[in-house]
Amino acid sequence: MHWNLMSKEQTASSVSLPTVDNSEPCHIEVLLRTVPEKGLQNNESTFKASSSDNTVLFRTSNGPLQNTTGDTHSTFQFDKVFNANATQKDVQDFLLDPTINDVLNGYNSTILTYGPSFSGKSYSLIGSQDGGGILPNICKALFSTLEDRVKTKGNNFSVSVFAFEIYMEKTYDLLVPLPERKPLKLHRSSSTMDLEIKDIRPAHVSSFEDLKSYIQSVQNSGNRMGYSSEAERSRSHVVFQLHIEQRNRGRDILKNSSLYLIDLHGAEKFDKRTENTLSQDALKKLNQSIEALKNTVECLEIKNLDSIYSAKASHSSTYRESQLTEVLQDSLGGNRKTKVILTCFLSNVPTTLSTLKFGDSIRQINNRVMDNTSGLNLKKKMDLFVQDMKIKDDNYISQINILKAEIDTLKGHSSQSVSKEDLATKYDDSKKENTKLKLQLDSIAQLLNRLTTENPNNSINDEVSEILMKRCEQIAQLELSFDRQVNANSKLEKELEYKKSKEEALESMNVKLLEQIQLQEKEIQELLTTNAILKGELETHTKLNETRNERIKYLEGSVKELGINKSATPSPRKGSVSSSSGNTMSHIEEGSELSNSPWSLNAPSKPVGWGVRKVSSSSIATMGSQESFTPRPFKKGLNLHSIKVTPNTSKSPDSGN
Numbered sequence: 001m002h003w004n005l006m007s008k009e010q011t012a013s014s015v016s017l018p019t020v021d022n023s024e025p026c027h028i029e030v031l032l033r034t035v036p037e038k039g040l041q042n043n044e045s046t047f048k049a050s051s052s053d054n055t056v057l058f059r060t061s062n063g064p065l066q067n068t069t070g071d072t073h074s075t076f077q078f079d080k081v082f083n084a085n086a087t088q089k090d091v092q093d094f095l096l097d098p099t100i101n102d103v104l105n106g107y108n109s110t111i112l113t114y115g116p117s118f119s120g121k122s123y124s125l126i127g128s129q130d131g132g133g134i135l136p137n138i139c140k141a142l143f144s145t146l147e148d149r150v151k152t153k154g155n156n157f158s159v160s161v162f163a164f165e166i167y168m169e170k171t172y173d174l175l176v177p178l179p180e181r182k183p184l185k186l187h188r189s190s191s192t193m194d195l196e197i198k199d200i201r202p203a204h205v206s207s208f209e210d211l212k213s214y215i216q217s218v219q220n221s222g223n224r225m226g227y228s229s230e231a232e233r234s235r236s237h238v239v240f241q242l243h244i245e246q247r248n249r250g251r252d253i254l255k256n257s258s259l260y261l262i263d264l265h266g267a268e269k270f271d272k273r274t275e276n277t278l279s280q281d282a283l284k285k286l287n288q289s290i291e292a293l294k295n296t297v298e299c300l301e302i303k304n305l306d307s308i309y310s311a312k313a314s315h316s317s318t319y320r321e322s323q324l325t326e327v328l329q330d331s332l333g334g335n336r337k338t339k340v341i342l343t344c345f346l347s348n349v350p351t352t353l354s355t356l357k358f359g360d361s362i363r364q365i366n367n368r369v370m371d372n373t374s375g376l377n378l379k380k381k382m383d384l385f386v387q388d389m390k391i392k393d394d395n396y397i398s399q400i401n402i403l404k405a406e407i408d409t410l411k412g413h414s415s416q417s418v419s420k421e422d423l424a425t426k427y428d429d430s431k432k433e434n435t436k437l438k439l440q441l442d443s444i445a446q447l448l449n450r451l452t453t454e455n456p457n458n459s460i461n462d463e464v465s466e467i468l469m470k471r472c473e474q475i476a477q478l479e480l481s482f483d484r485q486v487n488a489n490s491k492l493e494k495e496l497e498y499k500k501s502k503e504e505a506l507e508s509m510n511v512k513l514l515e516q517i518q519l520q521e522k523e524i525q526e527l528l529t530t531n532a533i534l535k536g537e538l539e540t541h542t543k544l545n546e547t548r549n550e551r552i553k554y555l556e557g558s559v560k561e562l563g564i565n566k567s568a569t570p571s572p573r574k575g576s577v578s579s580s581s582g583n584t585m586s587h588i589e590e591g592s593e594l595s596n597s598p599w600s601l602n603a604p605s606k607p608v609g610w611g612v613r614k615v616s617s618s619s620i621a622t623m624g625s626q627e628s629f630t631p632r633p634f635k636k637g638l639n640l641h642s643i644k645v646t647p648n649t650s651k652s653p654d655s656g657n
């Protein structure tokens with residue numbers, strides 16, 4: 001298993017949808033597929049499906065199909081009608097590429113199967129022994145396109161997956177082993193209105209192989225709720241969700257989209273087949289979600305969706321009728337491109353008619369979709385960097401663990417084999433033994449020579465030499481096997497050393513990565529702190545501005561008063577104005593340096609710099625009393641820096657006294 005379960009932190013870092021409504025209408029697409037049945041042909045009895053114009057003619061009362069009138073037949077128009085001989089490939093050729101394009105362009109998408117039990121929903125979506133369904137093939141094609149984009153566009157991507165089932169109005173994580181599986185809570189995020197499933201465990205997958213092993217582990221859990229050995233099937237609805245995040249660092253663009261693949265369980269009737277496995281009450285509960293789905297679709301079909309699509313509509317109570325409709329809320333009237341695969345039998349008239357009617361209704365629903373593309377600001381970049389690092393870190397840790405396990409196994413093997421020292425002693429012993437034997441051999445050979453010369457016809461000589469030859473061969477073989485053992489041992493040792501060095505390298509890389517993450521986290525912290533400081537300064541500036549405005553108003557009042565007084569009383573000095581309270585102000589020249597000051601009444605206010613300068617309101621209150629009066633020729637504008645305040649100055653609104 002190479003996929004990693006994501007921590008809560010990782011899942012929480014998803015980027016929220018943009019709030020500006022740039023959505024576009026998009027109707028739900030409906031595809032029809034019929035199960036091949038022996039002895040039943042198209043154009044026969046009640047049903048005529050045409051894959052050329054994608055219509056279905058359905059006879060609703062007696063009479064030949066060709067000569068029907070409006071009262072006796074219904075015509076259904078779908079986006080695609082496959083005939084009964086259509087293969088898995090035909091269906092997937094139609095469906096896969098457009099869906100992958102939508103998802104990779106940032107649109108949330110859903111593929112949903114709907115139809116009676118045994119009509120081929122799981123066959124189409126999941127597949128069977130003889131061929132893959134939509135789920136494995138779309139995942140494969142998706143990864144291949146993502147990997148292509150890494151090479152051609154320099155994109156980065158990350159994919160996470162989770163799978164759950166809905167059974168008897170409860171939602172369960174499919175990754176949790178059956179005995180420990182507990183119902184999970186569904187809720188909508190208050191900020192993004194996204195569906196959230198509490199405590200579900202998403203897994204991060206970095207390749208199609210990872211994803212395949214995740215899907216297998218979910219399927220292997222074999223262990224779906226409501227499994228009946230008699231029916232050899234489970235009765236739960238299964239939902240796979242893939243979340244794809246693509247980043248183009250060069251262009252600072254982030255695309256977030258998700259793909260739901262939903263295999264519904266068909267509604268069942270209480271009959272001989274079901275009565276052995278389900279009570280009537282249980283069957284009612286089991287069918288509740290499909291009934292709720294039909295109701296929701298009916299409601300949405302009736303309403304004019306364009307006008308009702310709003311936050312209010314998304315809270316519509318119709319979705320609250322069952323867990324399935326809550327999960328499908330975005331797919332029915334929301335921000336998802338939805339495709340429904342209808343499956344039905346030709347032979348079962350009532351269920352086929354009801355399925356066709358459902359398909360017709362759901363096709364009337366207009367979703368409002370938008371591509372979830374956003375820019376990357378510094379904070380998001382940092383978050384994503386930290387997220388990447390954590391994923392890499394997790395991958396390194398799992399690689400280290402795999403290598404450690406391999407080393408332990410190798411150590412186990414090497415402890416079972418003969419140690420180096422033992423081998424050396426054995427080798428020496430056998431060498432000594434060998435020399436001894438050789439000496440013996442030589443003495444025997446000498447003895448034999450003597451015997452031969454003394455008695456040339458003795459046949460014992462031959463027998464003895466044969467025995468001796470065998471002995472020699474044995475010795476040589478012994479030496480050879482020792483050599484082999486020594487070689488094998490040194491190979492094992494080298495392998496061990498290599499694994500150890502690899503482990504050390506990975507561990508040091510891990511340490512470095514952790515340091516990098518800590519550094520980045522520190523930087524983010526600093527950024528946040530700077531942000532807070534800047535916010536504080538901004539507030540101070542805003543307050544200061546308010547104070548200034550009040551001061552200006554007050555001064556303007558004073559100026560007006562002075563003006564009135566001036567017209568009433570002749571000016572004591574040319575170019576200066578004296579207020580009744582004794583304040584004297586001089587006018588500044590137009591375009592002079594001070595006319596650009598933020599204190600100037602005529603000058604445009606300067607933008608507030610990022611903490612470049614601080615001004616305290618107390619300096620404003622005290623400024624006038626410190627400065628002396630400088631008369632200047634009267635033109636436009638007031639030099640407020642030159643205000644002279646006499647001891648009897650009137651109180652300013654912000655002086656507090």
Ligand SMILES: Nc1ncnc2c1ncn2[C@@H]1O[C@H](COP(=O)(O)OP(=O)(O)OP(=O)(O)O)[C@@H](O)[C@H]1O
Binds near residue numbers: 123
């Ligand atoms: N188009 C088809 N070609 C060949 N076999 C098919 C086809 N459709 C369905 N089948 C076979 O029919 C059987 C029932 O199909 P499947 O399990 O997909 O039904 P289902 O609609 O998912 O049922 P349920 O609602 O009970 O889950 C399976 O054995 C499947 O292999």
